[in-house]
Amino acid sequence: MEKVLLKNHGKADSHKIATYIANGGYKALTDALKLKPDNIIQMVKDSGLRGRGGAGFSTGLKWSFIPKDPTLQKYLCCNADEGEPGTFKDRGIMDHDPHLLVEGMIISSYAIGATKSYIYIRGEFVYGARRLEEAIQEAYSKGFLGKNIMGSGFDHDMYVHRGFGAYICGEETALLESIEGYRAQPRKKPPFPALAGLYGKPTVINNVETLSCIPAIIEKGPAWFSKMGPEKSPGPKIFGVSGHVKKPGLYELPMGTTARDLIYNHCGGMLFDNRPLKAFIPGGVSAPMLLPQDLDTPLDFDSLAAKGTMLGSGAVIVMDTSTCMVKTSYIVNRFFSHESCGKCTPCRDGTPWLTRVLKRIEHGDGRPGDVELLEGLCANIFGRTFCPLGDGAVMALRGALKHFKAEFQYHIDHKKCMVS
């Protein structure tokens, strides 16, 4: 398939505006500025694009909630706080093709009437932040940013905002709190950001990959996009594959590619020939794991939801038979516990409790009844937290317990690992 999101990767100076323009970049912006903003929103709706950050909400619909009042200040925020373990797709775009994101953001801002936008990038991505800052400067110097862009009458300023170590900033209202200089704790919804977002003004928050799809939708048309992959979940998708495969990395493929095709064809199969697949996580650690018998599941929002898991960020983590599910669950839960923002009790107290129990099971100090204790804690966290972070912790652990409960029990009964 013709690549759209990763097409410039591997080219010399792929991050430079000259390379980007030489490969057709900023043509979509020229075309978009000749259209009415509402037409662009309709095109994005018609394309069927759904948010690539994980929630899968219709991007065009999200944009249409922004009030049309031209006197209101509006903002676009790009969520580049990529932190879901296993996920590294947005970093790929920002490090190697930052102009794709910048162009997507200018078009998106024009569509919703935002004169200012922020890219919220996680603090550890120093390289990516520098690349974006350089790209933004280049875009200003070419007249793609600033006042009266290409004679259209549309003004736009774009800024990079660096995070400094907090997974919760990937939650859109926590991200807004963080830009405003507060501790990044999620806000109560409603009001939704489309009505009261950054500084209380109408705001759209979109993921890096979502915004990077926009230039191609303008250039090739919504029908081109909507015809790729499943009808209700179309378009190109970057899958980030890590773990026990021969060729981990980023793969741009049509939405709905099966896990089998991704792992055994594109990624060259399992890392070690004598260690077959044990399980795989289809969409970052919050997504419940699947088994070898699920390999033919199309990787898209709806097919994975039907399997009780989710596409999430499209981060596929592959685990072979040497993987201990107790240790993996401990690592994953320790992460959620570390990243809990402290706002609500079920998550703040529940995730460290889960981690303590998992730690003692992993280290051979598990007690009879610990599996039931974990299940009870999960039940008391799930659906009772302020934001989805606590649910993510539970979904991950429940996924492991569902398929590998015997491993947990073995650890408790024998004080050692069943696998190694």
Added chain:
Amino acid sequence: MLSAEAKKELQAALGKYHNKRSAVMEALRIAQRENGGHLTRQAMDEIASILEMRAVEVNAAAAFYTMYNIDKPVGRYHIQVCRNISCSLMGADHIIKHMEKVLGMKTGETTSDKKFTLSTVECLGSCGTAPMMQVNDDFHENLNEAKIDELLKNMK
């Protein structure tokens, strides 16, 4: 005290936002970098005064984000090894043990000559090139013992 250059950088950052408070993360980042990797109370108080915030509000922000090291000096080379799932599957435990052995220290410690601090961190978004670590601003990927030894040798 923030240097004149840092204050200039902070003034530029203020221009990005609707209000002064929004520049607090950038101000703390600049202050930490100027101070060799950690924040002092004095610097945070100075930021509070520039941004017209209360000291406790600056502290609340700084204490929330894990990359700010409040009153906690780090070595010239802050080595942060990822220990999350993808790196763990590819041998992060072994990388951490090797690092502790070569540096003669435990995770969380700083060498007595203040050259190295060794930490473990959660996912750094470099999962396809696991195992990996960050040293100051830079990522080092696809690690193995030989690569680590070579990297450490080049850290003067």
